[in-house]
Amino acid sequence: MSTFNIQGRARIVGADINTDYIISSRRKRVTIDPDMLREFIFEDYDAEFGQSLKPDDIIVAGKNFGCGSAMEVAVTVVRASGIKCVIAPSFARAYYRNAINNGLLPIICPTDSIREGDQLSIENGDGELVVTNVTQNATLNGEPLPSMMIEILNEGGLASYLLKHGDFPAQL
């Protein structure tokens, strides 16, 4: 993966955050435009928290982030809020795939030690993902991504990957 450095402030949510908490199913029946759905992010979980999210914030969650429905607006609404990265000890697999497919970086990493508002810096190089907690002067190691996912992320998501390549390779 191309090297990158993402910096932002930690915004803490709990464990088992389901996709309906990220964006309610009833909202997407009117529009699937993430710029319009952005207003309702996290409304059934903690509306005030949702409204306080700023671009470049990093969502820091407990285990099983994105469980429940496979609906992809739960990823695009996070991207539309200017968020580039979510850190959690584990993700529901459909959310993890959807995140990669839309250029949202999902980092599997222990999050217990991270506090609300901590300044984080995420660096990638030589196949390693390192999360530095600048506020606490500590580092955490994120799980490396499968190579197919790195290729999709490098192209900016699955749609641009397939627009460029037209198909998947025969073998991975």
Place this chain on the structure above:
Amino acid sequence: MTGGATITEKILSAHCGRECRAGESVVCKVDAAMASDGSAPMAIDYFNKMGGKTLAEPKSIVFALDHYSPPDNPATVALQDRMRDFTAKQGNVLYEIGAGISHQLMIERGHVRPGQLVVGADSHSVQYGAANVFSTGVGSSDLAAVMLTGKLWFRVPESIRITMTGALNPGVDAKDIALEINRILDPADASYRALEFSGDGAASLKFEERMLLSNMSTDAGAKAGVFAADAVTDAYLHGADTLQGAVVADEDATYALELEIDLSSLTPRLARPPVDGAAAEIVGIEMDIGQPVDMAYLGTCTGGRRSDFERALKILRAGGRKDPRVQLIVTPASDQVYGDIAGNGMLAEFIKFGALIMTPGCGSCCGTCGTIPGNEKVVISAANRNFTGRMGNAKARVFLASPEACAAAAVTGKITDPRTLLP
């Protein structure tokens, strides 16, 4: 290649053109792909962004209008019209409003067969595992990739073998097995893994019970939930040679985890409404006996089939009445189910008990159409999920239970052990 293979490994191997085992990444041919009105409009957008002009295999792409059945505003109609316009050009399969829930239709209308690999842009697409299919839920972008290429990449999952012994006692339902599995299986263990149901207990289950267990494997956090195929499968799929592609696990297959469940030891269960955003707590029904209930909900891809309504009706008949304060909702999973229960008099009985009959589809399970519970109201539902806000009102509280337990609450107006009302 060393060692035997799980059902999952065999199906993925057959679809990627080589022997593969858990942990490998493979590109597989996909036999069928489903998208609902909740996911297809977005999949069409991705398909266009991918430069898509025509579908790789039009007849293997199934659209179903089930989440907004019927829609309640012009914006939703416009989303559904985009699907209709796309289908008119591309020649894929489309089920109209009222035909039923996509997952029911995929099985009922013969879109899946044992040994196949199927994906759906809806998490409960895992349901086809009941038919010995490896099926999993994906997002709209992955679905669009299948529309474009007929293929998708997968990480081959490890499997968890769930061996079931014994048989269910009267008043205990496949729903109680699913809730028990979700209670004992940590999502961190189930995540990225497939459940494979085996043992005499699994073989003794009716096909609709298997559908429920496969359906709720996603709610345990699993990628799939697969059964072996047998005469029960064949009878439900009622096509020619349905068992031709059936796949069994090798005896020396490797499992990441093994669980054993004695079905005869199970009692009715409840998933309680989540508190403060935490996961729902699953308890024995005895913990909440007497809790007043305002709505009893029968329906969804989990509990809206003919056998579910039969068991619920047995309890209503035994109770002899519905508590007038309880709103009882019946939403058949498909028009075939609707026709069946209309034809055999069950529907008329439900109406006589004061039930409200809704259009086949997802109903108010995810709060996108149907009857929404009021503020502070308590619902007991045969559905699979009860996240806060799930039925369209974050101020309502939703318990999940078997159709029998929902019917028992409709009779008494409060949470009741259905075994106390058995005829």
